[in-house]
Amino acid sequence: MPQPLFYLFAILAALGAISMILNRNPVASALSMVGAFVGMAALFIGLHAYLVGIMQILVYAGAIMVLFIFIIMLLDLQPGKPRSLKAASVAAGCVIPVLLLMQVFGVLEQSGWERFEELDLQTAAETRSGKIEESLKEGKLPDTHLIGRTLFGTPETPGYNLPLQIIGVLLLVATVGVVVLSKKGGTESSTTKNESA
Amino acid sequence: MNPASLSEYLFASGLLFAIGLAGVIVRRNIIVIFMCLELMLAAANLTLVAFSRSHISEGLPDYDGQVLVFFIITVAAAEVAVGLAIIVALYRSRQTIQVDELTSMKG
Numbered sequence: 042m043p044q045p046l047f048y049l050f051a052i053l054a055a056l057g058a059i060s061m062i063l064n065r066n067p068v069a070s071a072l073s074m075v076g077a078f079v080g081m082a083a084l085f086i087g088l089h090a091y092l093v094g095i096m097q098i099l100v101y102a103g104a105i106m107v108l109f110i111f112i113i114m115l116l117d118l119q120p121g122k123p124r125s126l127k128a129a130s131v132a133a134g135c136v137i138p139v140l141l142l143m144q145v146f147g148v149l150e151q152s153g154w155e156r157f158e159e160l161d162l163q164t165a166a167e168t169r170s171g172k173i174e175e176s177l178k179e180g181k182l183p184d185t186h187l188i189g190r191t192l193f194g195t196p197e198t199p200g201y202n203l204p205l206q207i208i209g210v211l212l213l214v215a216t217v218g219v220v221v222l223s224k225k226g227g228t229e230s231s232t233t234k235n236e237s238a
Numbered sequence: 239m240n241p242a243s244l245s246e247y248l249f250a251s252g253l254l255f256a257i258g259l260a261g262v263i264v265r266r267n268i269i270v271i272f273m274c275l276e277l278m279l280a281a282a283n284l285t286l287v288a289f290s291r292s293h294i295s296e297g298l299p300d301y302d303g304q305v306l307v308f309f310i311i312t313v314a315a316a317e318v319a320v321g322l323a324i325i326v327a328l329y330r331s332r333q334t335i336q337v338d339e340l341t342s343m344k345g
Contacts, residue, residue, distance in 0.1 A: 043242070044242045044246075047241075047242035047246060051246075051253075054250070054254060055250075058257040058258065058277055059257055061261065061270070061273060061274070062261035062264065062265060062274060067267060067270060070269075070270050070273060074273050074277070077277060078280060081280055081283075084247065085283075088247065090287045090304055093283070093287055093304055093307050093308075096308070097283075100311050101276065104315065105276065105314075108318060108319070109272075109318075109322070112269065113269060115326065116325075116329050116335065118269075118335070126264065127338075130263055130264055134263035134264035135260065137259065137263065138259045138260040138263075141255070142252055142253060142256045145248070145252035149249055152245060154245045155243060155244065155245075156243050157243065157244060157292055160298060160299070161294075161297030161298075163297075164296065164297040165296050165297035184299075184304075188301050188305060188308075191301040191304075191305050192308070211312070211313065212312065215317075215319055219319050222324060222326075222327050223327065
């Protein structure tokens with residue numbers, strides 16, 4: 042990605058993130074979050090990770106943002122009255138991230154600002170076959186095919202089949218968990234807490 | 239036109255992570271804290287994709303990093319669903335989502 046475009050989208054993402062944490066209104070925060078994620082998706086696409094960029098927009102800017110807005114509307118939250126923030130937490134919230142950023146910057150300064158190597162599609166085409174080879178020869182990067190090959194494996198490379206199964210189980214457990222959590226009636230322990238409070 | 243370098247991408251990712259961390263520490267609204275957590279996960283994804291692009295093997299990016307990004311996106315989506323369900327249950331029993339009003343575990 043050319044440098045000016047990189048800076049444009051990086052600044053878009055950073056501004057979205059900053060306005061997300063500064064907005065009092067949670068709905069405005071959620072919409073700023075979309076700005077941040079769209080900027081990041083553009084950065085992914087600039088790194089030739091087209092599929093990841095599109096997934097970022099679909100999953101984060103689509104599904105997760107809708108879920109947040111839905112919950113905010115469901116709870117009917119009003120924009121909070123100005124609350125006095127604790128000085129200690131504001132100080133910690135400024136100092137710790139700045140220290141982190143300085144450390145990151147220090148490490149990057151030492152490692153230099155070298156450019157990415159160019160992708161060499163013609164060389165890559167020699168060791169591939171089928172559709173991947175065709176696209177590479179035409180000068181296109183078939184990154185969806187390549188990610189699929191990495192994920193499911195080839196006769197030579199093992200792939201990630203077991204983690205994929207485990208992720209499936211995780212999604213099932215999360216679904217069941219959400220159903221149990223949002224079921225009405227299972228709140229005896231919380232009512233006793235309310236009485237003691 | 240010069241392309242951007244690996245270090246610039248890593249710095250952008252560090253910046254977004256730091257903003258998310260600041261939000262988690264400063265904000266009191268638990269939904270906004272949750273959004274900041276998502277931002278931190280996405281910033282980690284940016285690091286992974288940048289390293290995947292920089293580690294060229296046979297002329298192509300190293301796709302192991304991008305596979306890991308998919309797993310992270312999946313885990314993040316599951317985490318948001320469960321977390322928001324917990325927030326709704328919390329709101330039902332306490333009528334608040336401000337973390338400084340949730341002090342029943344304070345010693």
